[in-house]
Amino acid sequence: MRNFLALRDFFYRYKGMYAVGVLWLVVVDFLQIIYPRLLGETADAINRGTFNRDFAVRYVSALILIAFAIALLRYLWRMYLLGSSRKIEYELRNKLYAHLQTLSLTYFQHHKTGDIMAHATNDIQAVRQALGMGIVLAVDAAFMTLAAIFMMGKTISWELTLFALLPLPFLVFTVTRFGAMIHNRFKAVQEAFSKLTECTQENFAGIRVIKSFVQEEKEMEKFSRICRYNMETNMQLVKIWGMFFPLIELISGLSLLIVIWYGGKLTMYGRISVGDFVAFISYLGLLTWPTIAIGWLINLIQRGAASMERINAILQEKPEVLDGPDTLPVDDLRGEIEIKNLTFTYPGAQKPSVSDISLRVPAGGSLAIVGAVGSGKSTIASLLLRLYPVPPDTVYIDGIDINRIPLKTLREKVGYVPQDTFLFATSVRENIAFSGEYSDEEIVDAAKMAGIHEDILALPEQYETLLGERGVNLSGGQKQRISIARALIKNPRIIILDDCLSAVDAATEEKILVNLKRFCRGRTSILISHRISTVMHADEIIVLDGGKIVERGTHEELLEIKGIYYNLYQKQLLEKSLEEMN
Numbered sequence: 001m002r003n004f005l006a007l008r009d010f011f012y013r014y015k016g017m018y019a020v021g022v023l024w025l026v027v028v029d030f031l032q033i034i035y036p037r038l039l040g041e042t043a044d045a046i047n048r049g050t051f052n053r054d055f056a057v058r059y060v061s062a063l064i065l066i067a068f069a070i071a072l073l074r075y076l077w078r079m080y081l082l083g084s085s086r087k088i089e090y091e092l093r094n095k096l097y098a099h100l101q102t103l104s105l106t107y108f109q110h111h112k113t114g115d116i117m118a119h120a121t122n123d124i125q126a127v128r129q130a131l132g133m134g135i136v137l138a139v140d141a142a143f144m145t146l147a148a149i150f151m152m153g154k155t156i157s158w159e160l161t162l163f164a165l166l167p168l169p170f171l172v173f174t175v176t177r178f179g180a181m182i183h184n185r186f187k188a189v190q191e192a193f194s195k196l197t198e199c200t201q202e203n204f205a206g207i208r209v210i211k212s213f214v215q216e217e218k219e220m221e222k223f224s225r226i227c228r229y230n231m232e233t234n235m236q237l238v239k240i241w242g243m244f245f246p247l248i249e250l251i252s253g254l255s256l257l258i259v260i261w262y263g264g265k266l267t268m269y270g271r272i273s274v275g276d277f278v279a280f281i282s283y284l285g286l287l288t289w290p291t292i293a294i295g296w297l298i299n300l301i302q303r304g305a306a307s308m309e310r311i312n313a314i315l316q317e318k319p320e321v322l323d324g325p326d327t328l329p330v331d332d333l334r335g336e337i338e339i340k341n342l343t344f345t346y347p348g349a350q351k352p353s354v355s356d357i358s359l360r361v362p363a364g365g366s367l368a369i370v371g372a373v374g375s376g377k378s379t380i381a382s383l384l385l386r387l388y389p390v391p392p393d394t395v396y397i398d399g400i401d402i403n404r405i406p407l408k409t410l411r412e413k414v415g416y417v418p419q420d421t422f423l424f425a426t427s428v429r430e431n432i433a434f435s436g437e438y439s440d441e442e443i444v445d446a447a448k449m450a451g452i453h454e455d456i457l458a459l460p461e462q463y464e465t466l467l468g469e470r471g472v473n474l475s476g477g478q479k480q481r482i483s484i485a486r487a488l489i490k491n492p493r494i495i496i497l498d499d500c501l502s503a504v505d506a507a508t509e510e511k512i513l514v515n516l517k518r519f520c521r522g523r524t525s526i527l528i529s530h531r532i533s534t535v536m537h538a539d540e541i542i543v544l545d546g547g548k549i550v551e552r553g554t555h556e557e558l559l560e561i562k563g564i565y566y567n568l569y570q571k572q573l574l575e576k577s578l579e580e581m582n
Contacts (some may be wrong), residue, residue, distance in 0.1 A: 003363075004130075004131075004304070004305070005094065006309055007127075007131070007308075009129075009384075010091055010092065011088075013068060014084045014087060014088065016094065017081075017084040017087075018080070018081065018135065018543065019078050019081075020076075020080050021076075021077045021080030021081035021083075021084065021135075021354055022081070022135075022139050022140075024073045024074075024076040024077040024080065025073075025077040025081065025136065025139050025143075026073055026139065026143050027558065028070050028077065029140060029143045029144050029147065030143075030147065030354075030427060031066050031069055031070050031073075031152070032070065032144070032538055033144075033147045033148065033447065034062075034066060034360070038263065042364075044355065044503065060262075062254045077136070079134050079232055079540070081135055082132045082133070082136070082327060083130075083442075084132070085128050085129075085131045085132025085133075085135070085424055086128065086132070088122055088127075088128065089125070089127070089128035089131075090130055092127065092128075092311070093120060093124050095315070096119065096120055096124070096311060096314060096315065099315055100116065100314065102297060102319045102322070103317055104145075104319050104320040104321045104387070104388065104389075104440065105382075105387050105388060106320060106346075106347045106388065107143055107317060110348075111199070112202075113201050113202075114194060114195075114196075114197035114198025114199065114202065114220060114396065115194040115195075115199040116314075117174040117192050117200055117201065118194035118197045118198075119189065119194075119198050119310055119314060121313055122190060122193050122306075122307070123190060123242045123307035123311050124307070124311070124359055124503065125307075126186075126190070126303045126306070126307035127304045127307050127308050129300050129303070129304060130301050130303065130304020130305070130307075131304065131435050133296075133300060134300040134301050134304060137293045137294075137296055137297035138297055139302065140290065140293055140296050141297060142289040142290075144293075145290045146243055148290075149165070152518040163241075163268040164256070170251050172527045173438075174244075174247050174248065174251065176357045178243075178247075178298065180319055181240050182237070182240055182298065182299055182303070184231075184306075185236050185240055186237055186302060186303045186306045186307075186549050187306035187309070187310070187458070188233050188236070188237075188538045189233050189234055190307060190310060191233075192230040192233040192234070192304060193230060194230055195226055195229070195230070196226055196227060196230045199222065199223055199520075200223070202383050203223065206391060206513075208485050215496050216340050239270065244298075244299070248294070252480030255311060260270055272572075277489075281566065288338065308354070312561040318388045320347075320388070321386050321387070321388065321407070322407070323406055323407055323442055324403065324404070325402055326403075326404055327405070327406055328400060328404045328405065328406075328523045329406075330398075330400065330404075330406060330409050331406075331409055332409070332493075333397055333398055333405075333413040333493045333494065334363040334398050334493065335363040335364065335382070335397070335398070335413075335493040335494045335523060335524030336361070336362055336363040336396075336397065336398050336399065336524070337359075337360070337361040337367075337393075337396070337397055337526075338359075338360045338361075338396040338397075338399070338445055338493070339357050339358055339359050339360075339380075339394060339395050339396075340393070340394055340395075340396070341356055341357070341358055341394060342354060342355055342356070342358070342380075342383070342391065342394040342395060343355045343357075343391065343394075343571040344379060344383060344388070344390075344391060346379075346388070351378040352547055353376045353547055354376035354544075354547040354548070355382060355546075355547045355548050356548060357376075357380065357548070357549060358549075359540075359542060359549070359552075361524055361526070361539075361540070362524075363398075363493075363524055364521075364523060364524060365525075365539045365540075366520065366524070366525045366526070366537075366539045366540075367525070367526050367527070367538060367539065367540050367541075367542065368526075368527045368528075368529070368534075368535030368536075368540070368541040369526065369527070369528045369535075369537035369542055369544060370529065370530065370532075370535055370542070370543050370544070370565060370568065371530075371539075371544030371545060372530075372544075372545065373545055375544040375545055375546065375547065376544050376547040377498070377499075377528045378418075378498055378528065378530075378543055379547075380498075380526075381416065381418075381496050381498045381526065381528060383395060383402075383411070384397075384402070384414065384494070384496060385411060385496070386402060386403070386407060386410060386411075390402055390403055397410070397494075401570065412435075412490070412492075413488045413492055413493045413494060414492055414493070414494045414496060415487035415488060415494070415495040415496070416487060416495075416496045416498070417480075417484050417486075417487045417496070417497050417500040418483070418493075418498050418500075419498045419499045419500070419502075419528075421471070421476070421479045421483045421500070422470060422471075422482050422483075423467055423470055423471030423474070423479055423483070424432050424467070424484060425466070425467055425468060426466065426467065426472075427461075427463065427464050427466055427467070428456055428459065428462075428463050428464070428465050428467065429443055429463040429464060429466060429539050430483065431471075431482055431486060432446055432447060432463075432482060432485045432489060433465065433486075433489065434486050434487050435486065435490050436490075438489055440463075442486075442489060443463065443489065444463075445483045445489075446488045446489035447482075448515070449484075449485070449488050449511040449512075449515040449516070449518075449519055450481045450482070450484040450485035450488060450512065451481050451504075451508055451511050451515065452478060452481035452482055452484075452485055452514070453485075455478055455481070462465065477504040477508065479503070479509075480500050480501065480502070480504060481504065481512070483500060484497070484512070486535045488519060492523065493523060493524065494524045494525075494526070495516075495519075495520060495523055495524070495525045495526070496525075496526045496528070497516075497526070497527050497529075498528045499528050499529050499530065501513075501529065502529075502530070502531070502536055503530070506533070508533070509533065509534065510533070513533075513534065513537075517537065521562045525538075530568075531572065532555075532565075532568060532569045532572050533572075534544040535555075536555040537555070537556075539554070540553065541553065541554065541555060541558055541565065541566050543563070543564050545564060550563070550564060551563050551564060551565055
């Protein structure tokens with residue numbers, strides 16, 4: 001039960017609803033306890049020959065009133081108890097989602113989307129069932145068991161009651177033994193479901209690649225294997241579950257046999273009446289449901305505990321990047337950037353991504369970063385946004401250690417266009433205006449600066465056109481330009497463009513660069529690209545190789561050095577000449 005401790009705040013808020021629901025449930029159970037007593041009195045009346053019309057009317061009237069009361073109160077306890085579990089499910093799902101939003105990129109790089117989705121759906125559903133129907137079963141089983149035992153002993157015979165309860169230790173052993181097995185196997189079931197979700201999500205997200213490489217059959221075979229594993233894991237649980245209930249019912253049957261044998265003898269000897277014997281059998285029948293309920297309860301609680309254990313593992317994850325106690329009340333930035341002897345290694349990596357990086361970009365200045373794939377260009381951009389933990393006293397903005405600037409201020413004042421373009425499955429307008437509320441004029445102006453306005457007008461619904469998943473119905477260049485518009489509309493103090501023009505043609509690139517040059521006046525800009533045409537007008541250009549700065553200067557100064565930058569420039573000039581010849 002300790003797995004549910006993370007929900008104690010929820011229980012505290014909804015304790016009133018749970019208390020009222022339990023009250024109505026107990027009243028329903030109390031009314032049900034009356035039935036066997038009425039049945040016993042009727043049997044005695046028939047046996048004595050005193051059963052008449054008046055007795056029948058009173059008996060039937062009492063049964064009808066009890067039935068109506070039970071129906072009404074069952075509705076009420078369902079609304080309060082099951083309703084409370086639904087509200088806890090709602091809050092837990094929101095809590096999990098909000099917590100996931102706080103976690104750093106490292107967490108998502110080590111956990112697949114499908115697995116996280118399984119936590120947010122299947123696991124939370126199992127927790128909700130444990131906190132809803134599980135509570136119902138626990139109260140129902142406890143009250144009905146105690147009340148039935150009390151009525152059997154107090155109104156009929158304690159001796160017969162003790163004999164009827166002889167199989168109880170076997171029931172306790174069975175429940176305890178099977179409970180642990182159900183917990184472990186259901187945890188395996190949830191993990192198998194996570195793998196199934198991962199495979200499904202990954203295949204649908206990569207459907208273009210699958211089709212273009214004609215790998216449909218291979219992926220179907222892979223899905224079939226994972227699906228079979230999921231089925232086999234569930235079957236392992238079903239085998240335990242299938243053995244559990246018959247054993248519970250067998251133990252209940254033993255109680256019935258004992259009661260028929262010993263209770264029959266007591267009736268024959270006149271120590272209890274026929275009506276008492278009938279009532280006792282009826283009370284024993286009422287105990288059958290709690291016995292089954294205990295089995296069901298163990299199943300639900302163990303499932304919920306296994307799922308809550310998986311959810312707790314996420315809730316216990318701590319974000320690597322967050323505002324610390326020494327965070328300053330900074331609400332605006334000028335844009336001066338300084339990096340001093342920065343060395344950074346990604347979590348789990350064997351060697352640094354960047355080493356001993358030092359540079360300075362004045363407020364309103366521009367810096368370009370050039371280098372081969374894996375040279376550390378995007379790492380610098382990620383650290384300027386604090387997407388990863390930044391080593392202290394290495395990165396400064398406006399003379400303040402970046403770790404002391406509030407994350408909200410930092411990320412609001414930085415416009416970032418990542419190398420890996422991501423668009424949401426919503427309208428073009430909403431994608432551009434993702435960072436806040438903007439007027440139509442502001443959205444159009446941002447689109448024009450990014451060189452995407454004309455393309456948007458050619459779409460079926462223009463700015464209201466709905467995009468597919470990750471913008472699948474747009475070209476790579478169109479997606480990049482919408483991402484640029486999304487960054488520009490923020491009116492940031494610092495703009496970082498991480499190789500975001502790689503999918504546009506030279507003419508479109510030139511047009512966008514002219515617009516960006518006008519937009520970036522008075523703003524600090526960092527351009528990351530492998531194209532010399534994109535970076536050549538920057539105030540300073542640095543060349544990275546193996547995570548280190550190997551060349552730096554203006555475009556003209558780097559050409560004079562005749563190093564990596566010069567060779568890259570000559571290569572691109574040759575490529576351009578060959579394209580013009582063709």
